[in-house]
Amino acid sequence: xxxxxxxxxxxxxxxxxxxxxxxxxxxxxxxxxxxxxxxxxxxxxxxxxxxxxxxxxxxxxxxxxxxxxxxxxxxxxxxxxxxxxxxxxxxxxxxxxxxxxxxxxxxxxxxxxxxxxxxxxxxxxxxxxxxxxxxxxxxxxxxxxxxxxxxxxxxxxxxxxxxxxxxxxxxxxxxxxxxxxxxxxxxxxxxxxxxxxxxxxxxxxxxxxxxxxxxxxxxxxxxxxxxxxxxxxxxxxxxxxxxxxxxxxxxxxxxxxxxxxxxxxxxxxxxxxxxxxxxxxxxxxxxxxxxxxxxxxxxxxxxxxxxxxxxxxxxxxxxxxxxxxxxxxxxxxxxxxxxxxxxxxxxxxxxxxxxxxxxxxxxxxxxxxxxxxxxxxxxxxxxxxxxxxxxxxxxxxxxxxxxxxxxxxxxxxxxxxxxxxxxxxxxxxxxxxxxxxxxxxxxxxxxxxxxx
Numbered sequence: 001x002x003x004x005x006x007x008x009x010x011x012x013x014x015x016x017x018x019x020x021x022x023x024x025x026x027x028x029x030x031x032x033x034x035x036x037x038x039x040x041x042x043x044x045x046x047x048x049x050x051x052x053x054x055x056x057x058x059x060x061x062x063x064x065x066x067x068x069x070x071x072x073x074x075x076x077x078x079x080x081x082x083x084x085x086x087x088x089x090x091x092x093x094x095x096x097x098x099x100x101x102x103x104x105x106x107x108x109x110x111x112x113x114x115x116x117x118x119x120x121x122x123x124x125x126x127x128x129x130x131x132x133x134x135x136x137x138x139x140x141x142x143x144x145x146x147x148x149x150x151x152x153x154x155x156x157x158x159x160x161x162x163x164x165x166x167x168x169x170x171x172x173x174x175x176x177x178x179x180x181x182x183x184x185x186x187x188x189x190x191x192x193x194x195x196x197x198x199x200x201x202x203x204x205x206x207x208x209x210x211x212x213x214x215x216x217x218x219x220x221x222x223x224x225x226x227x228x229x230x231x232x233x234x235x236x237x238x239x240x241x242x243x244x245x246x247x248x249x250x251x252x253x254x255x256x257x258x259x260x261x262x263x264x265x266x267x268x269x270x271x272x273x274x275x276x277x278x279x280x281x282x283x284x285x286x287x288x289x290x291x292x293x294x295x296x297x298x299x300x301x302x303x304x305x306x307x308x309x310x311x312x313x314x315x316x317x318x319x320x321x322x323x324x325x326x327x328x329x330x331x332x333x334x335x336x337x338x339x340x341x342x343x344x345x346x347x348x349x350x351x352x353x354x355x356x357x358x359x360x361x362x363x364x365x366x367x368x369x370x371x372x373x374x375x376x377x378x379x380x381x382x383x384x385x386x387x388x389x390x391x392x393x394x395x396x397x398x399x400x401x402x403x404x405x406x407x408x409x410x411x412x413x414x415x416x417x418x419x420x421x422x423x424x425x426x427x428x429x430x431x432x433x434x435x436x437x438x439x440x441x442x443x444x445x446x447x448x449x450x451x452x
Contacts (some may be wrong), residue, residue: 007356008045010073013060014352015377016052021061033056043376046126069352083119091124097131103128124412157186157213158251159203161194161221162258165269168276174261174284175202175223177216178254182308183297185257185288186210190280196226197364197394199248200326203229207236208322211314214237219251228328235325236317260292267379286419324350328392329361340382344389344390347382364392 020033038054057074063071072340087110093412094106101109103125110118118126150156151335157177164172175198176188187206188395203216216233218224220242233240243251274280293305332340338351342360349358349372360382367390372379 006073012045012193013072015374017060021064083123088118088127092131095128096118134237151181153181153209154213154314156180156215158254159218160251160254167274167280175199177206178257179308184308195222196228199223204326212236212317213238215241217241219243231329232325282418286416290419327361327362329359331357333357346386348385350379351383364395401429
């Protein structure tokens with residue numbers, strides 16, 4: 001255990017000075033890098049944020065140059081542990097006896113039992129984590145949302161999936177998120193599978209156009225309990241909450257929206273048919289933005305979009321943050337040959353990472369160069385040695401072309417046309433002055449496309 005701890009500390013130090021210790025840097029470049037490292041916090045080997053002074057960083061760089069990797073390892077501890085092993089064993093028994101006991105509560109019990117010589121709550125929590133007893137005994141997430149309505153837009157989004165019609169001989173599924181306060185459909189997307197990729201497509205579209213919610217509330221379907229969704233929410237600072245199994249309380253609003261979708265949209269789809277998934281998504285977007293969002297809601301007395309924007313446009317996340325949030329990751333242990341395996345591929349990584357677990361971060365549609373991270377710190381790109389698969393196994397094609405259908409005038413076509421017209425009227429190009437000179441007829445190529 002002690003050797004592993006020393007190795008973790010040594011790797012932390014190496015990761016910190018890795019760039020600054022590059023022999024190709026000038027003294028000025030190295031000094032600037034070291035000053036930047038000393039000016040900010042870093043996640044230490046125990047998960048806590050620490051700040052390392054410039055003299056310490058300089059000392060580590062000198063040690064690495066003089067003795068290489070072993071010189072960064074801390075000296076072995078001498079003496080006996082400060083915490084009585086018998087008390088830690090007793091804390092473990094107290095946790096096993098009643099799994100719902102927290103580390104703080106067990107510390108209070110031991111304090112009363114020993115007359116004031118118990119370990120701290122943090123020491124007990126770390127020990128319980130090492131022996132795998134840090135989770136709740138029943139394994140169930142906490143109950144959430146006893147209130148009927150969120151106080152403001154983007155306080156709470158609720159997500160769910162709806163089984164839709166067969167399109168081009170393929171079953172379709174709608175992933176959608178509703179803003180609890182306004183009842184606006186903030187993110188939605190039809191897909192051909194009920195999986196994480198299609199869920200992320202709906203959520204990412206909502207985040208890019210409606211902002212970042214404080215809480216996302218979903219059920220326990222396989223797509224909603226994926227590690228990828230949990231990582232995306234963690235990167236964005238969103239609290240991800242699941243309803244207890246068998247208890248769908250709190251999802252009534254989106255179920256009612258789905259009933260409206262069935263009764264007003266899907267019934268028209270059944271009457272007219274759609275050629276492919278792209279047309280289904282286009283018509284649904286037109287119906288949501290042109291009909292559902294503009295109709296006064298019976299409970300709130302306002303149109304969903306009007307209520308959502310009542311306090312002004314929401315702050316939107318940047319494209320870089322969105323990309324980071326929707327990268328996937330897997331943890332792999334580095335082999336003795338400084339390689340890692342990922343879905344049939346083999347990659348070479350930094351030799352200093354041999355024997356430890358690293359996080360491989362990648363786009364599911366591009367497995368060529370995963371990024372290697374150790375305790376959240378970038379450690380370069382993994383170099384492919386054997387590349388048997390270029391995309392993640394779950395990144396399957398989303399659409400199969402169907403046979404063309406007979407088109408005609410119907411409700412959804414009218415909705416789609418009205419939505420296009422309303423969007424087009426936002427910029428009236430007929431009111432713009434004509435350019436001087438005879439440029440000829442360019443067929444309208446000079447008119448920029450209207451972004452919806």
